Amino acid sequence: MVIQSSSNKIVGKRTDGTPLCRCIICGRLTDWDFELGDEPLCTPCWDIIVVAEEDRKAAAAQKTWYKANKDKAAAAQKTWYEANKDKVAAAQQAVRVESERPGRRAMEILRAMYDQGSVVFTNKDNTGPTKPDPGTKNIGWFYSANGTTEFYLNPTAAYQAIVEFAARSGDPFTIKPEALWKDLKRMGYTDCEEGRSTKVQKVFGHNKRLISLKAGRL
Numbered sequence: 001m002v003i004q005s006s007s008n009k010i011v012g013k014r015t016d017g018t019p020l021c022r023c024i025i026c027g028r029l030t031d032w033d034f035e036l037g038d039e040p041l042c043t044p045c046w047d048i049i050v051v052a053e054e055d056r057k058a059a060a061a062q063k064t065w066y067k068a069n070k071d072k073a074a075a076a077q078k079t080w081y082e083a084n085k086d087k088v089a090a091a092q093q094a095v096r097v098e099s100e101r102p103g104r105r106a107m108e109i110l111r112a113m114y115d116q117g118s119v120v121f122t123n124k125d126n127t128g129p130t131k132p133d134p135g136t137k138n139i140g141w142f143y144s145a146n147g148t149t150e151f152y153l154n155p156t157a158a159y160q161a162i163v164e165f166a167a168r169s170g171d172p173f174t175i176k177p178e179a180l181w182k183d184l185k186r187m188g189y190t191d192c193e194e195g196r197s198t199k200v201q202k203v204f205g206h207n208k209r210l211i212s213l214k215a216g217r218l
């Protein structure tokens with residue numbers, strides 16, 4: 001009976017005699033089984049319309065279950081939290097420590113100063129220092145090659161700039177320089193010689209022990 005009422009939707013036949021219909025969405029020729037309904041759909045349109053509808057139903061069922069079992073769900077959540085309290089606290093502490101570590105804060109300050117133009121770096125291949133613009137501090141050297149740039153901090157000048165910036169912001173930077181450079185090393189931000197937080201670089205024709213930021217860190 002269904003086939004009878006839908007036979008007018010058959011617009012052609014395959015060479016083997018299989019009937020073909022037009023997809024009601026995109027008009028593509030497609031096989032169609034009228035047991036599935038009266039409106040022919042090609043496979044891609046079927047996937048979009050029917051599968052999306054099933055997803056929507058599944059989500060609705062989940063929501064209904066959750067609504068009906070709110071207390072059970074909350075109790076399960078609480079039980080899990082009680083059993084994993086230490087793990088949760090440790091994870092929270094790890095996030096705190098990471099965001100408070102001196103190396104991270106120092107790098108944020110350095111980037112802010114660099115972006116503002118309040119600190120500058122000199123080309124390490126220059127023959128000597130140039131006087132920076134007023135209001136600008138020269139805190140080290142840079143070296144560009146193959147599209148990347150490395151920055152070498154003059155430890156004394158860079159540390160002083162960091163401390164002054166932090167003081168002006170009202171949140172003093174109280175970490176000693178050695179601890180800061182060690183933290184940058186631990187964070188993997190610097191190239192260092194064995195057992196040191198510094199690396200010798202040739203600048204202005206002389207070897208100096210500098211904090212050598214890896215390319216892309218500033």
Ligand SMILES: [Zn+2]
Nearest residue numbers: 023026042045
């Ligand atoms: Zn279609």
